[in-house]
């Protein structure tokens with residue numbers, strides 16, 4: 001009987017410790033939503049070869065949503081300067097019908 005009691009006691013102790021560790025552990029609410037938004041500098045500053053051109057919808061399409069809206073800078077990862085150029089290019093691109101103003105559903 002004494003043996004069983006001791007076993008139970010040990011179990012209790014271990015459980016308590018485990019709980020404490022769980023609470024004290026690094027409480028990182030890993031907020032990692034949104035896909036690839038982490039860039040040190042924006043892709044236009046990083047790569048001089050990539051130009052912001054309204055005649056180049058292939059490049060610009062990365063900066064609009066699937067609804068045709070321009071994505072905000074915090075999502076696209078562009079710097080302020082390039083984001084403005086991108087936005088302007090997208091708007092020009094829309095005017096010459098290379099890019100959509102909106103994308104309506106079916």
Ligand SMILES: [Zn+2]
Nearest residue numbers: 042045079082
């Ligand atoms: Zn930039």
